Amino acid sequence: MTTEETIALFDKYVIANYSRLRRVIVKGQGSYCFDAEGNKILDMFPGWAVSGIGHCHPKVVAAVQKQAGELLHVDNTFYTEQQGLLAKLLSERAFGGKSFFCNSGAEANEAALKLARLSTSSEKYKFITAEGSFHGRTFAAVTATAQPKYHEGFLPLVPGFVYVPFNDIKALESAFTDEVAAVMVEPIQGEGGINVAQKEYLQAIRQLCDEKGAVMILDEVQTGMGRTGKWFAYQHFDVEPDIMTLAKALGGGVAIGAMMAREELAAKLVPGKHASTFGGNCLACAAGVAVIEAIEEDNLLENAVEMGQYANEKLNELKQKHFIIDHVRGIGLMIGIQLKGPGAQIVQKCLDKGLRINCTHDSVLRMMPGMIVTKEQIDQAVDIIDSVLTESGK
């Protein structure tokens, strides 16, 4: 099919709830993807962080192929080795605890919020979340998402949510009544524009939750699985959550989400309280195991640290040349370039030159390359951004 033919199918049969770039992608390999017209694209935003170790990592592909030949799916009435093994590997790299598996970030957050209500006393029903957050699109997850643009048209939302400005300890303290069941934040806000939490902020959440008997939930759907140079972003902040949610990069391109909880909380989720038909499916879990093994065997955490530093230096050099760049922020390979104006046009022009990046919050260019990214690829990306900014007179 030609690009035009595929797009015609979408126009006729697919609900148009996404604004899409007019390219049909047919193949992915490491930091590159290829469109139906044979163009090679340097992908510095593979799968919105889903392809965390790049497109089609050979170890993940091999694990999926092997698993597909043995057993695609069996329901949670039975046990599978793959689900048990993935839960073990996650527990050992996080704060201990146990996993519940689902299929997406929003679902993982739903599970976390339900468990927080279930595991605290009955007068505790409120959830505190932060302005600029993004937690997904199901009713509770979108209610948790403290950005009015995501709420328009869907009122009334789920009751019990309270919003506070991000990184504001005073606001947190005054919102923290005895009815609060949980605080949920991202250690680095992704959709909100790569806003890094202050260490003192996360530690204040930890302390207040302990004092008040509330649950600390960290949404690591975007930050987790090594992108920041540590397995989980909270590990940069000397603090441990009670519950953590994962999805995006967990399956290396296969749909999977997880909610991890400390043992005492996990024990409350008994049969009948929560479930997911596809959750923990052996194909997805085999992919998750392969992702963790690949990150360790190929030293990708170290690479994320090094390449993150390198990209930061290169982008700061670019800042000296282009007044439109205000500053660069982020940790590891979670990179935000704060512009002094809108970024959508820049993203489009980069794509025309074979580079895929993203723009969030109108004026933040976002790059989240696969953890297999190389210096040469970063150089190439920076060169393209440089030439686009030069040609646009910025």
Ligand SMILES: *Cc1c(COP(=O)(O)O)cnc(C)c1O
């Ligand atoms: C993407 C994202 C979600 C939602 O994940 P879905 O898989 O789209 O439901 C939740 N939280 C954060 C931080 C995310 O980046």
